Amino acid sequence: MDRPYTYVWRFEVAAESLAEFERHYGPDGSWAQLFRRAPGYIGTLLLKDRANAGRYLTVDRWHSESAFAHFCDTYGDAYEALDRECEGLTLAEDLVGDFKRMNGPAVDKPHAPATERNRDAIALVLREHLADRQRVLEIGSGSGQHAVFFARQFPHLTWQTSDRLEYLSGISGWLKDAALPNTPAALQLDVNGTWPSSQFDAVFSANTLHIMSWPEVVSMFGGLRQVLGPDATLIIYGPFNYNGKFTSDSNRQFDLSLRAEARSAAFVTLKRSMRWHRRSECIFWLTSRCRPTIDVCVAAWGHGGSGDVART
Ligand SMILES: C[S@@+](CC[C@H](N)C(=O)[O-])C[C@H]1O[C@@H](n2cnc3c(N)ncnc32)[C@H](O)[C@@H]1O
Numbered sequence: 001m002d003r004p005y006t007y008v009w010r011f012e013v014a015a016e017s018l019a020e021f022e023r024h025y026g027p028d029g030s031w032a033q034l035f036r037r038a039p040g041y042i043g044t045l046l047l048k049d050r051a052n053a054g055r056y057l058t059v060d061r062w063h064s065e066s067a068f069a070h071f072c073d074t075y076g077d078a079y080e081a082l083d084r085e086c087e088g089l090t091l092a093e094d095l096v097g098d099f100k101r102m103n104g105p106a107v108d109k110p111h112a113p114a115t116e117r118n119r120d121a122i123a124l125v126l127r128e129h130l131a132d133r134q135r136v137l138e139i140g141s142g143s144g145q146h147a148v149f150f151a152r153q154f155p156h157l158t159w160q161t162s163d164r165l166e167y168l169s170g171i172s173g174w175l176k177d178a179a180l181p182n183t184p185a186a187l188q189l190d191v192n193g194t195w196p197s198s199q200f201d202a203v204f205s206a207n208t209l210h211i212m213s214w215p216e217v218v219s220m221f222g223g224l225r226q227v228l229g230p231d232a233t234l235i236i237y238g239p240f241n242y243n244g245k246f247t248s249d250s251n252r253q254f255d256l257s258l259r260a261e262a263r264s265a266a267f268v269t270l271k272r273s274m275r276w277h278r279r280s281e282c283i284f285w286l287t288s289r290c291r292p293t294i295d296v297c298v299a300a301w302g303h304g305g306s307g308d309v310a311r312t
Contacts, residue, residue: 004042004108005065008096011056017089018053022046024086025058028113031086033254034078035060036112036142037211039166040067043111057096061108065098067166078257109177110143110170114207119149122206122237126150129233130157130202137200137227138162139220140208141186144171148178150204158182160200162189191220195227202233209238210258 013021024030026046035041042061049055062068072079130136134157141147141161151159159182161171171186187196191212203224209217224234239251246252 003064004101005062005068005098006101007060007098009058009060010094010096011058011090012092013054013056013090015054021056021086021089022048024082024089025056027111030082031058031060032113034075034082035071038067038071038074039164040064041071041110042108042170043113054091059099063108063169081257109173110167112143112145115143115145115149118206118237119146122146123150123153125235125237126154126204129235130154130204133157133202133233135198135200136160136202136204137196139189139191139203139205140211141171142167142207144174144186146206147171147183148174148180151180151183152178155182157202158184160184160196161186162196164188164190191216191223195223198227199229200227201229201231202235203228204235204237206237207239209236 011021011025022029025044026032027044029044029046032041032044035044040063042063044061045059047057047059049057062071136157137160138147139162141163144161147159147161151157161175161183163171163186165188168186168188175183175186189195192215205220209220212220224232228234239254246255
């Protein structure tokens with residue numbers, strides 16, 4: 001069995017860079033967001049020395065050393081780019097070592113802090129649009145935290161989680177501990193692969209499209225046609241542009257970093273005529289009571305764009 005892989009780095013940070021350092025290296029900072037794109041990442045702990053304001057430790061936890069190696073193989077370029085960006089923040093940094101945890105549960109559940117911040121705003125939209133739905137397929141469930149939260153909030157729904165193989169044990173950990181009656185075991189679903197044979201009347205997906213490559217987005221909409229009937233609801237939450245503009249500077253930076261990686265689809269500007277919706281900082285793409293197809297997606301997204309629909 002794989003053993004958890006936990007490594008610790010020590011940093012010395014200049015007084016003027018403390019806030020920026022904490023933004024990048026915190027449990028939901030740019031490093032954690034990059035790690036989260038690969039399977040097997042559990043989370044990051046940022047520790048600050050009480051006696052020396054400029055000294056920090058980071059503790060990064062992975063399910064296994066091979067999960068970390070897979071991350072390095074897949075996202076090596078993005079890792080180096082972020083490393084270069086953060087170089088100026090630190091006066092010194094060194095790898096303290098690889099440590100073994102001596103207590104706590106044998107299997108850690110993954111933890112995505114952002115889900116705890118965005119779930120209430122998402123739930124407001126789901127409450128409105130899933131009121132008369134019964135079976136929801138979630139694509140790219142990630143840690144599984146959203147699923148547990150929404151399934152508890154909306155007991156009338158059967159909430160079917162799914163993700164790529166490497167994510168399933170983390171999702172199962174959350175489902176098992178919550179023991180809800182409306183969350184069947186997570187399905188293995190890579191949008192490039194085989195889709196479930198069952199039918200759903202809604203699909204929900206959060207923070208996935210911008211992570212996927214364009215061919216994966218195309219596959220996803222091909223698959224949606226198979227699992228959704230003509231009267232379906234599709235709710236996609238993610239970092240879309242709003243009125244053709246980025247909603248924050250950090251989103252602009254994030255978009256640039258995605259574009260630097262040829263494999264990611266980057267942000268989208270939705271066509272005005274599509275149903276989309278902004279609540280606070282959350283942007284949703286809703287296609288209700290229709291069958292979402294790749295034509296709808298291309299019309300909305302305009303990949304390789306023509307006319308008034310262009311990918312930003
Ligand atoms: C940034 S995480 C978001 C996870 C979760 N939905 C959330 O909001 O915290 C991106 C998710 O997209 C999933 N994903 C990426 N490519 C995929 C693919 N080809 N098929 C299915 N899921 C994919 C990843 O496995 C991961 O769970």
